[in-house]
Amino acid sequence: MAAAWGRALGRVGLQFLRTRGGIGGPVSSLVPRVPLQGAGGGSGSGFRSRLFWSVPGRRVRGRVFGGAFLLGGGLGLYQTAKFCFHNQLAEQMALQSDTGELRLTLYQYKTCPFCSKVRAFLDYHGLHYDIVEVNPIMRKEIQFSQYRKVPILLADDGETLQLNDSSVISSAIKTYLISKNTNLKQVLSYYPEMKYKDEKGKEVTEYSNKYWVMLGEQEVEDHYPSKESMKEEVKWRRWVDDWLVHLISPNVYRTPTESLASFDYIVREGNFGSFEGFCAKYLGAAAMFVISKRLKNRHELQSDVRQDLYKAVNDWVAAIGKKRPFMGGSRPNLADLAVYGVLRVMEGLQAFDDMMAHTSVQPWYEHMERATKQHQGKHE
Template sequence: PAPPALSEAAKAKLSELDIVIYQYKICPFCNKIKALLDYYGVDYHVIEVNPLTKAQTKAVTDYKKVPVANIGGEIVTDSPQIVRVLKAKMAEADDVDFAGFFSEAAEEWTEFADKKLAVLLFPNITRNWNESYQAFSYVNDVPTFSSMDKMSNLAIGSTAMWLAQGKLKKKYGIEDERDALFSAVTKFEEALGDNAFLGGANPNMGDIAVFGVIRAIEGMDAFNDLQSETKIGPW
């Protein structure tokens, strides 16, 4: 069955919530939230957070990570909780049943995206200094960052990420980060089988979560290698 679609009236009602997502552009959990909103055509605004100072989120919460969401004036932290709140708001706006889209199987693959796939991205985009610098280069395109913000994030942020790579690999027992990433994506591909999506003919939340996580590294060397070494590209 097709996933429930939101009516234009529901989208208009949700737009009144003035949803704001505080993010790092390369954060997989932030991209998961945006993928859900994009899929249902729900309007939202993005505020890019300075990774070094976190000034933007400090103004609204003591929570030290992203994403942070402002949903109708309510500050919500932690991506699973943000998804739960958005699900409730969408259901209220249109009185639709999201049971299939957020099925038990979909929840399992959403957890896979959060706890298995997402944690592999950091060691893959920081496996050497050049790739770490490449990952942090997005700050150059943030119009709200000053020249000093951009220079400091590129110099300090990319170096700190590169130096932390080995510690993270040890924490999660990762030997070869590229092989681990390819294996995780291959596991997802095998779950698809002959279906277009985990949800069958249409995506469910598991598909959206995996898509959002992978989209976080689009354009980077790790993403290009993933495209060439797996079959995830057409999906």
């Protein structure tokens, strides 16, 4: 509305300046005659008459009046610009408030279970983030990082910081969202990086406290039903990384047909060139079928790896019990989000359909899907 008033006043002013007759032009009719009374009232020629005739020259008087209208139009436009600026500023502040004042960029493979865990966490909490799909062969997208795995999350709350490891990302961002007076750099200091060499001499990177949300006692009371529930969350998050995630590859690459279907999905959703995609689909499918057998032996799985998947999922559902919809009680906790994130990478594949048909996980899974898509954790 302010913009409309400003434009109208400006047009009137310009029209008046173009009028040679000044007060004799069409604008004179817009100003009513108001008789003046009091000392020197005289013949009642009115306020408009006295105002204009006090300025020598009709053209000058016209320009003064037109200038007044232009000034009014300018003020209207100024108020409009000011109004729009404040609106934009409010929208930006609201967006920053919604995202915890974080600007987030996730480097990922879409079909990676660990990356899916992070997306489930970010989506549930309603955090806006940009995605960079990494080419799994060249990995040029993460050349800036000495850490050569995904997911990688770049987070900026005034300083750009790199978060590695899916469990660290969830724990650190959750800590940051709850501890309002702590900046992200301080939060990351709670998860120190440790490097060591395993039995094969390969360098391994680990992080202390990665399954813990680092809170004070009052914050724990505010966000967890009990300290035992927090320990339960840590236990099952660890179980996801140590056990559940290792059941995915042997199940989705269980047979040559399933392996080919899995790589068709991977190539379709991933960042591959045409030739890379062709090679990945057929050579990768054959290779992963063989590797899945090795993984089965390494993790001591049954001959029918589906049975291990069914048992793991049913163990999870049994741990939740019948009295609560989620491990976190009335709302998902980080363990719920981790399990959901890992299982959903199988969607559209035979292993997922079999899991739904032969376990009791479907009600919980559907609740998680709804909670994540609706960003139900946004205002926790």
